[in-house]
Amino acid sequence: MAQTRQSTITWKHLRRHLGKVEKPARYTGGEINAVKKDPRSVDVIFALAFPDVYEVGMSHLGTQILYAVLNSREDVACERVYAPWYDMENLLKQQGWPLFSIENRLPLSAFDIVGFSLQYELTYTNVLMMLELGGIPLWSRDRAEGDPLVIAGGPCTMAAEPMAGFVDAFALGDGEELALDIVDTYKAWKGTGKSRLDLLVMLSLVEGVYVPSLYDVEYNTDGTVAKISPTPVKLSPESYESIKAHAGDSELRRACFPDDMPGYFIPPSKVRRRVISSLEDAPFIDKPLIPLVEPIHDRVMVEIFRGCTQGCRFCQAGTIYRPVRERTPETITRYAKRLLEASGHEEVSLVSLSSADYSHIEALLSQLMGECPGTKFSLPSLRVDSFSVDLAKMLGASRTGLTLAPEAGSQRMRDIINKKVTEEDIMSAVRHAFGSGFAHIKLYFMIGLPGETDEDIKAIAHLARKIRQAGRDMGIKPNIVVSVSGFVPKPNTPFQWEPCVRPEELRRRQRLLGDGLRGPGISYKYHDVEHTWLEAVFARGDRRLSQVLELVYKRGARFEAWSGHLDINIWEQAFYDAGLDPAFYAHRERGKEEVLPWDHLDTGVSKQFLLRERDRARQGLTTDDCRTAYCVGCGVCPNLGVEMSLK
């Protein structure tokens, strides 16, 4: 533990004031299987910080995994902290209390390492709130020797330049092994009396760790990135020798300590994402955290495979979690049973990016249902086909309804996005669903996709009506929900160069679709265009946006992801004050040759592949899934030295 440790908030004090906030049990912990260690008995205390409210954070599988992995180490105490709701933020300020962890109520500033989970761009302001309430300087450059190391993981980190000013190090990719490597590096540094810069240098030598302050970004006069280059760091002779020795002797490491620049460290020019080679052998949480407050997803989760190679061109998860790695049915069944026993839950969610793709899905479900009578099983993401409908039927979902995601209404558009289903597939799936007793069908679509015309939008309405009619023809009264989100071009996808549709145009398309959906039996839901806009700015932003985040945070922006909490005026003013144009980030088509702000971060999927996919999208050509067809040459397996692992 570091030298300075503020005292913790006593239960007596907390108890007296918690009656003033909504849902106070968000802050009192006591979860089953929570791990409360004596922080003085360990070498490293680690805070897993989730920038959203407790009920959301407690439903996040990644936090559960890392909590178990980190606490399995005797020399580490891992605690959790969540974003305080507005009323709690006020209470903390009124009482002069720092934001504190759940387990030992330690101030955030007392931790050695604070690790944020960046799941979604619209939670960035909450990270700033948590840092400041936790007593940690907002800007990475302002942190001194006694301050915690602030790191971040999660899907956003593959392109989180807007957070570069606030995060000391990003952890890219699978966290199971990486989190421990970071802890080990921290431990090796701690107590040596070396500087904070030395720690950052040591971390940058860990595969999968990206230290943004060690990279310099130059801009062209038009505002685009000219160059992202590693900054040579002059180390003290002592540090130079010991870090070099610690780094071993690989080729990459030799490049970091060039012979012609003695005393200097050059960070790796590219930071590669970490992957675990086998999910089957990955650590499993046999003591799941069971919150006493109902979380948003009140069930146990078993990951059945990681990665997805369907190749939908809008989907970021389809790139950054490759390759596919499955667990065996036996392992999944064993885990499910153990979690049910340990929790008292009645429902298991079989988690993956496309659960119907699991190699033995039918066998798995029959086995699970045979061995766990009375338990409900759910598959969160099904395909649009009759096979998936059968699975849903098998799970007894006919009462609750079926959710299908055709994503686009016209065949032309579905070909562009590589959603490999035909209208006939969709119609036969829904007829099968109606025939199997489903009456409620929820359909997910996106609008604002690249190349979209008004005809494509009308095709969504047409398809929804056709589906409803199919149900009526079969003598039932179907209840169709059309849920539509605005397309956001995401980094590390074939659409990363595409412009996002402007809010006013998106609104027009929403209305156009609404006009087509008017009438009985179909309800229509859509997202706020402001959310789409802001997400589009930050998903592909550069590090100059850190400044905007600070401005909006100071002016009260919080919980942007929550409906009704995004104040567009604050944001527009902040962009203006920072001299940055949000349209430059959101609505501009980027050039093929342009340096993208995340070009130095390597998912393993090559840029050539993404460009090729973009070309194929423009030609309306689909690309197969390497799970069932040939290798499509995305590059991930050779680049990361891993293989697809089907069981």
Next chain:
Amino acid sequence: MRVRVKYTKGDKVRFLSHLDVTRNLRMALARAGWPVAMTGGYSPKMKVSFYAPLPVGTAGEEEYMDVVLDTKGIARLVRANAKCGSRKFRDIDILAQLTKAFSRVLPEGFSVKQVYLVDDGKQNFESQITGSLYRIEVEEVTTEDLSPAIEQFLTQEQVLYELERPKQTRTTDLRQFVESIEVVPGSSPATIFMKIRHDNGRTVRPQWVLESLSEFGLDIDTREVIVDRLKVYFD
């Protein structure tokens, strides 16, 4: 077979809502492997009843829930016991076994005080509950400040309290629900014992009584008081 479980909602879990309390106890019953009878239908639920719900922030020393046990499940337990070579089946052994299993899996802050068989009779337990004894601790107010205001309250024929609910405001006479209030002389923080009546499930919160003291010149921030229910009285 209906058993009544007397349990504690302790200090550490006082901030749980009644709904969360019921959720945690149901899940604990599942973890403990109790053979709870289930309702029929598409999504079967455990046959468990909870009484005299406590609000968020209030702890309860002696709370009650009823659990209907499945006779087949009990029979299985008995057979399992017989296999282990235990003595002849007696209700009490099974209850002790169930109590132990339940105790082991409860979240910190909850505990079991007693598990006993009750008649599967027709009468609703809720309507048998006649009163609650609360202990209230108030900081920043001395017992000297409290006593006169409370005396005044007790001399009233009625004390009306307006309960604001999202859609309507309901007026309740607090006085008729308050059986007694005692201030522990010289206590610090000022400690009050308050006995409150229940009338077929209707009752009032001690915080409302404290709030109403503003009519008698004493303002208390009732969000800061610590309320514990010590006892639930029933016929």
